[in-house]
Amino acid sequence: MAKAPTKRDEILDTAERMIRTMGYNGFSTRGIAKVVGIKAASVHYYFPTKSDIGVAVTERYTERFLERLGDPTAFEGAHKKAIEHYVDAFRDALVQDGNVCLCAVLGAETGGLPTEVGGHARIFFERNLAWLKKALAASSRVSAKEAQAQAIHILAAVEGAMILSTSLGNDTVFNSVAGSLAQIADD
Amino acid sequence: MAKAPTKRDEILDTAERMIRTMGYNGFSTRGIAKVVGIKAASVHYYFPTKSDIGVAVTERYTERFLERLGDPTAFEGAHKKAIEHYVDAFRDALVQDGNVCLCAVLGAETGGLPTEVGGHARIFFERNLAWLKKALAASSRVSAKEAQAQAIHILAAVEGAMILSTSLGNDTVFNSVAGSLAQIADD
DNA sequence: GCGCACCTACCTAGTGTTAGGTAGATACGG
């Protein structure tokens, strides 16, 4: 049977959902506590400070996302497949969770973040670019330099598409961008 | 000579800068007051509520941005020029102001915004898509449908690129995306 | 002496965070 989520997990789940809809400065320990059914002070039993929550959420999000991406070298000669696989991971995040990518939100408000939280958002982007670069290099004939440029382009477009989608309240926007990105492929 | 900015303008300037670095929930009337050299209560003399500031900032930002874009039909047969001109407008916003696009930030935290503010961010995106669609249709042989898809793609990529740039602390990221977008052109 | 552009002084509600406490489970020495 599915193990019941611990209170710690529930805090992380709630915090992630809240950050992804309202931003880091849009959630409070009391807000989380109310949802989880606990007192605000008890949240600090699990996470000493608010930024500890931010860091934990971001780390878990990054780990899960890269796990979901899998092996970047698994797309030998299938450039388009690689791009589609990558974009699908974000589509899941947007459609299943109904929210923008956590790090799109954090990245947008970088200047208002505790430095450690901003740093972990940055790590998400760096690891994503590394994954993409590897996947693109393994699946197509592009040069390393081109792979780098394509990686940045794809990541930027996908993150922007999620923001546009939610602001316009229109999920087709994301799919439109997904279609355009697939056309980058050389196969 | 350059007319001295009014206190009202200074409030708007400061609010814009703060929102663009820290998000809507990352600035306060007290914070603005301190920068402008005024008491917090006096901010309410110009703008009754905080969301009035948000709306005014967003409206002014949108108006200025579209003015800077100019006439979308001015790029007859110069597809690439049209795209470059559009991307340059955002580069100015990023490099000159040193900040992400206001509406990228607002769009990212849509769920934590007063509805009127979120609505005005949305208007920014809608008017940008309309401008782009017109510019692309006038400058290239693409169908209306393709122009729409390209418009969404370009806007998403540019907004995402700005977020990536600030989060990674690396301005070359934006220029890389700019280069990739120029390649969309059919001339 | 009217009204614009500000002020002082205050309010209520919420913020993150801490101190100190407690009921119940677990570990262990005699």
Next chain:
DNA sequence: CCGTATCTACCTAACACTAGGTAGGTGCGC
């Protein structure tokens, strides 16, 4: 197998502070 100790998972109460917002006053240029 019993009592003492320690740990877990919370709690209440309060801290110092900031949030947005308001009522009413003051100075000053016209």
